[in-house]
Amino acid sequence: MSVVYAVGVGPGDPELLTRKAERILRSADVILAPVSNPAEASVALETVREFIDISRQEIVVHQFPMTSDRSRLVPAWQEAAAIIAAHAEAGRSVAFITIGDPLFYSTFIYLLRIFREQWPQIPIEIVPGISSINAAAAQATLPLVEGDEKMIVIPATAGIEQIRAALETCETVVLLKVKPLFPAIVELLRSLVDSRSAVFVERVGSPRQKVLTSIDDIAAHTPDYLSLMIIKAV
């Protein structure tokens, strides 16, 4: 029985991989890379490609559809878990790679539940990664919280009212998955322009990285899925 590793590969910059992640990726027999759209490259895989030797390591790209429809998601999770379990039970170590950190809004969390229920005998090891939030704050040179300040992380899909409420109770609000609600977020920020400042960060750590700080620049931009916002009291 081999170990299944969940390896956080950071936000997209190969230099932001931990030494442990690199060691495990160089030694794993199988690397399983998630992709949401089969026509697009896996961001996690592109981040770690230089550490993989395809002459002795197998890469499996598995599609997890970008949907909240559980009737499509559950079979994709189940299928991935079964592929990983078959390799582990045959004595091959598997590294499931995930952007950022594997226990922070990651598909691996669903797989972890399946493993605990269906393959509890397979050892799982988590290799933490630098999350997109830390990488974004670093690129914007923006302290996230200090002293007794509070920070909340909200997937913007939770809705504009939850964001508004969070802004009333926390000094720092981080919004993930901003794309679907972007116009409403921009409108909210315009209404709070005297009391809050916002930084928009897209594809942090990659050559396509964008950091925007003016509300007009943010409003004029069309974000992609890999973008977040950090909103702070001024």
Ligand SMILES: C[S@@+](CC[C@H](N)C(=O)[O-])C[C@H]1O[C@@H](n2cnc3c(N)ncnc32)[C@H](O)[C@@H]1O
């Ligand atoms: C499913 S969550 C994954 C979070 C990831 N596990 C982490 O630790 O950062 C996806 C959301 O994370 C944010 N995200 C992930 N990678 C990013 C990047 N390179 N640049 C900006 N935002 C990113 C975006 O808000 C995206 O919608």
